Amino acid sequence: MSQSQTQSIFSSYEKDPKFYDEIFDEDGNVKKVYQTLFDLYSGHSSQDYARLNDKAKASFFNQGITFQVYSENEAKEKIFPFDLFPRIIDPKEWEVIERGVLQRSKALNHFIWDIYHDKKIIKQGIVPLDLITSSANYLHQMIGVDPPGGIYNHISGTDLIKHSDGKYYVLEDNIRCPSGVSYVICNRTALKRALFGVFNHYNAHTVTDYAQNLLEMMETVKPRGVDEPNCVVITPGVYNSAYYEHSYLAKAMGVELVEGRDLFVENDFVYMQTIKGPERVDVIYRRIDDAFLDPLEFRPDSALGVPGLFSAYKKGNVCLVNAPGTGFADDKAVYTYMPQIIKYYLNEEPILNNVHTYHCSRPDELKYVLENVDKLVIKPVDEAGGYGISIGNRLTKEEIEKVKKTIQASPRKYIAQPIMSLSVHATYIEESESFESRHVDLRTFCLLGANKEFVLKGGLTRVALKKGNLIVNSSQGGGSKDTWVLKKKS
Amino acid sequence: MEYTIKYKAKNSYETEVTDALWQFLIAPQDNESQKLRLAEFKNSLNAATEESTNSLNFNIYRVIQRKAFKSIDFEANFIVRKEEVNPFSALDSIYNAEHYELINSLDFRITHEQFLNSTELTGYPGAGLSFEFEENRSVFDNLQQLNNWLFTNFKFKQQVTDIRSTPEDFVARGAGVCQDFTHLFLAIARKNKIPTRYTSGYLHQGNGYKGDSQMHAWAECYIPEKGWLGFDPTNNLIALENHIKVAHGKDYSDCSPIKGVLYTSSSTNSTEYSVEVFAREENAPDVFTQSQSQGFDDRANQQQLDFQMQWQQQQQQQQQQLRKQFSAKF
Numbered sequence: 001m002s003q004s005q006t007q008s009i010f011s012s013y014e015k016d017p018k019f020y021d022e023i024f025d026e027d028g029n030v031k032k033v034y035q036t037l038f039d040l041y042s043g044h045s046s047q048d049y050a051r052l053n054d055k056a057k058a059s060f061f062n063q064g065i066t067f068q069v070y071s072e073n074e075a076k077e078k079i080f081p082f083d084l085f086p087r088i089i090d091p092k093e094w095e096v097i098e099r100g101v102l103q104r105s106k107a108l109n110h111f112i113w114d115i116y117h118d119k120k121i122i123k124q125g126i127v128p129l130d131l132i133t134s135s136a137n138y139l140h141q142m143i144g145v146d147p148p149g150g151i152y153n154h155i156s157g158t159d160l161i162k163h164s165d166g167k168y169y170v171l172e173d174n175i176r177c178p179s180g181v182s183y184v185i186c187n188r189t190a191l192k193r194a195l196f197g198v199f200n201h202y203n204a205h206t207v208t209d210y211a212q213n214l215l216e217m218m219e220t221v222k223p224r225g226v227d228e229p230n231c232v233v234i235t236p237g238v239y240n241s242a243y244y245e246h247s248y249l250a251k252a253m254g255v256e257l258v259e260g261r262d263l264f265v266e267n268d269f270v271y272m273q274t275i276k277g278p279e280r281v282d283v284i285y286r287r288i289d290d291a292f293l294d295p296l297e298f299r300p301d302s303a304l305g306v307p308g309l310f311s312a313y314k315k316g317n318v319c320l321v322n323a324p325g326t327g328f329a330d331d332k333a334v335y336t337y338m339p340q341i342i343k344y345y346l347n348e349e350p351i352l353n354n355v356h357t358y359h360c361s362r363p364d365e366l367k368y369v370l371e372n373v374d375k376l377v378i379k380p381v382d383e384a385g386g387y388g389i390s391i392g393n394r395l396t397k398e399e400i401e402k403v404k405k406t407i408q409a410s411p412r413k414y415i416a417q418p419i420m421s422l423s424v425h426a427t428y429i430e431e432s433e434s435f436e437s438r439h440v441d442l443r444t445f446c447l448l449g450a451n452k453e454f455v456l457k458g459g460l461t462r463v464a465l466k467k468g469n470l471i472v473n474s475s476q477g478g479g480s481k482d483t484w485v486l487k488k489k490s
Numbered sequence: 491m492e493y494t495i496k497y498k499a500k501n502s503y504e505t506e507v508t509d510a511l512w513q514f515l516i517a518p519q520d521n522e523s524q525k526l527r528l529a530e531f532k533n534s535l536n537a538a539t540e541e542s543t544n545s546l547n548f549n550i551y552r553v554i555q556r557k558a559f560k561s562i563d564f565e566a567n568f569i570v571r572k573e574e575v576n577p578f579s580a581l582d583s584i585y586n587a588e589h590y591e592l593i594n595s596l597d598f599r600i601t602h603e604q605f606l607n608s609t610e611l612t613g614y615p616g617a618g619l620s621f622e623f624e625e626n627r628s629v630f631d632n633l634q635q636l637n638n639w640l641f642t643n644f645k646f647k648q649q650v651t652d653i654r655s656t657p658e659d660f661v662a663r664g665a666g667v668c669q670d671f672t673h674l675f676l677a678i679a680r681k682n683k684i685p686t687r688y689t690s691g692y693l694h695q696g697n698g699y700k701g702d703s704q705m706h707a708w709a710e711c712y713i714p715e716k717g718w719l720g721f722d723p724t725n726n727l728i729a730l731e732n733h734i735k736v737a738h739g740k741d742y743s744d745c746s747p748i749k750g751v752l753y754t755s756s757s758t759n760s761t762e763y764s765v766e767v768f769a770r771e772e773n774a775p776d777v778f779t780q781s782q783s784q785g786f787d788d789r790a791n792q793q794q795l796d797f798q799m800q801w802q803q804q805q806q807q808q809q810q811q812l813r814k815q816f817s818a819k820f
């Protein structure tokens with residue numbers, strides 16, 4: 001490797017001691033796990049990367065892997081920017097993540113079961129009653145319902161960040177059919193296509209076994225009396241931002257992709273219309289929100305769902321993946337109770353850290369938040385996709401006053417957290433044609449079935465492409481990286 | 491007491507409906523104070539009918555019509571026996587501080603949380619009301635006072651409110667129908683921490699009570715040491731043998747007698763709907779006799795029209811909704 005080439009590709013790379021750098025250590029040396037990659041990359045010119053970057057982009061466009069961004073009046077079709085520099089996680093570090101994610105997923109499942117049955121955790125005074133009953137995602141329809149296999153959050157997507165202290169923290173748990181796994185798989189495909197020579201130097205776990213594990217998990221939660229369950233994926237349709245993912249997963253599992261109108265309910269069993277006549281459906285991976293599942297039980301104007309689906313579910317004749325009504329448990333206000341929830345149900349110490357959270361619903365904490373808006377991130381309790389977040393140190397005086405008023409108007413709706421400094425990672429930047437440091441997080445994917453557990457060895461590393469930006473959501477202009485979990489050296 | 495109940499509905503559309511499904515929550519409940527002795531449900535198209543239960547375990551009928559049609563009639567007949575139970579006791583009017591301690595306890599609030607929180611249709615009106623629970627008065631007496639206060643201060647009047655009216659609207663107009671009386675009752679009782687549920691059913695029309703030619707609504711409250719007891723604020727009555735319960739829920743939306751999913755381009759339709767309740771001789775043979783009268787109710791009519799209009803409008807807006815609802819969740 002020549003010094004001049006290193007200069008050209010990493011010349012704009014700024015090292016900021018405020019943030020944990022995934023690639024360089026405190027002395028500016030490349031970390032051991034990245035050394036091979038770094039050496040290989042340094043052997044190429046910036047023109048090579050510009051060309052590779054175009055190739056990778058074209059591959060995504062050609063595969064139709066796009067998503068939509070929503071603003072006031074319009075929706076735009078975009079590709080999810082893919083970054084050429086992969087993230088590498090060594091086996092020791094990954095082992096902790098895997099155990100931690102699984103622990104949370106199991107604790108959440110116990111929690112949801114308890115809330116829809118005995119509510120012991122509330123009776124014990126650990127979680128307040130109002131926290132649950134005031135959540136729009138707590139469904140009375142689910143009280144006393146026993147889902148097949150006792151599983152509610154079959155699929156969890158826990159988002160992690162690495163703070164300046166070098167430790168992983170959980171930002172949130174997504175248990176309302178989290179999306180993004182198809183990007184994990186496409187990123188791997190694209191990276192292997194563009195940089196096969198590089199990939200071959202590392203011994204990383206595969207990510208393409210996700211679909212197989214998803215199907216196996218679904219088969220464990222089949223209804224009583226069914227030997228070989230018929231599984232399907234239900235989508236709201238081609239207008240949905242994640243339609244690509246729905247069709248990808250159905251294809252990869254070898255099951256039907258259906259819309260609400262393809263299914264019907266008769267005598268509390270669910271059937272699919274086929275050219276051979278009606279065929280019973282046993283397990284449904286549903287990518288339709290709770291409110292739209294069944295117009296007879298939830299929103300009466302939903303044309304996306306299946307009339308009568310909920311009574312079939314309640315009678316145990318079909319399994320919905322994930323169960324309806326899990327949304328109260330991944331609420332940002334409930335998140336703050338996760339350490340206690342884990343201890344209560346599993347009698348274990350939490351493996352992954354929670355970010356300290358202030359509840360604006362508590363008067364003393366509200367007072368602190370109002371006095372320290374500039375040092376905090378203010379988040380609405382029930383918005384997904386990074387909408388409605390205010391980062392205190394980015395606000396003008398007027399904006400701070402505005403935020404304070406909004407919080408005061410409905411304190412229950414907001415929580416605040418210290419501004420976490422997401423770790424940075426080398427990322428290819430088109431404008432400068434070089435690698436610069438950008439903030440990253442990590443979405444993990446965990447499956448929970450009846451006697452089946454699986455954490456995808458990999459995940460979606462999301463990158464905030466705008467310099468200094470901390471919000472990595474694709475809807476807010478984020479990109480993603482292939483994420484390699486290395487195998488243990490035997 | 492024994493009753494025969496006849497429920498009829500007729501739906502007509504200007505253009506053909508190609509696919510339809512209806513769900514009826516109209517069958518009297520079997521419980522300790524009433525026995526459903528006989529039930530039949532039929533429709534003019536001989537469309538397939540199924541029995542199932544809703545999420546609160548009340549019995550429903552589902553009718554599925556997969557062939558094109560322009561009009562359909564539904565008819566249900568029930569024979570119900572009501573037990574004459576005297577719910578009153580000497581203790582009802584005696585103030586008991588323990589009862590109020592109980593309703594404030596965490597365990598009690600957890601057990602009854604489903605019927606303690608306000609909903610869109612049962613929000614407590616912002617404007618000050620002239621009714622308050624009185625201290626040192628028994629729970630039962632306070633609820634009796636509430637029943638009486640509603641009956642005295644509000645007029646029963648059709649077509650001033652609709653199915654989406656809130657207690658606030660009802661207070662502003664000073665008049666409405668049984669649903670409005672019940673929703674305001676629920677709002678006030680729940681604010682005073684009494685578990686209260688919306689109850690739908692039939693009212694025996696013999697005594698000239700209000701709300702008799704349609705499905706009726708009243709409130710059930712959980713009174714410590716006593717259990718659930720029905721209050722009918724439209725008539726200032728305790729729900730006894732004249733009240734035949736069908737279902738309960740958080741508010742009207744859990745109890746609407748008919749829900750439907752239709753696929754049609756029809757912009758106009760008409761719906762006729764009637765309910766008749768007759769007292770019958772005790773232990774007479776369990777057969778249905780022909781009824782004489784045929785009354786259609788305007789408000790019920792309006793509800794049906796509202797519902798179907800809403801459905802059609804929403805179908806048109808579907809595309810837009812899809813885009814709005816499913817924002818990228820990354």
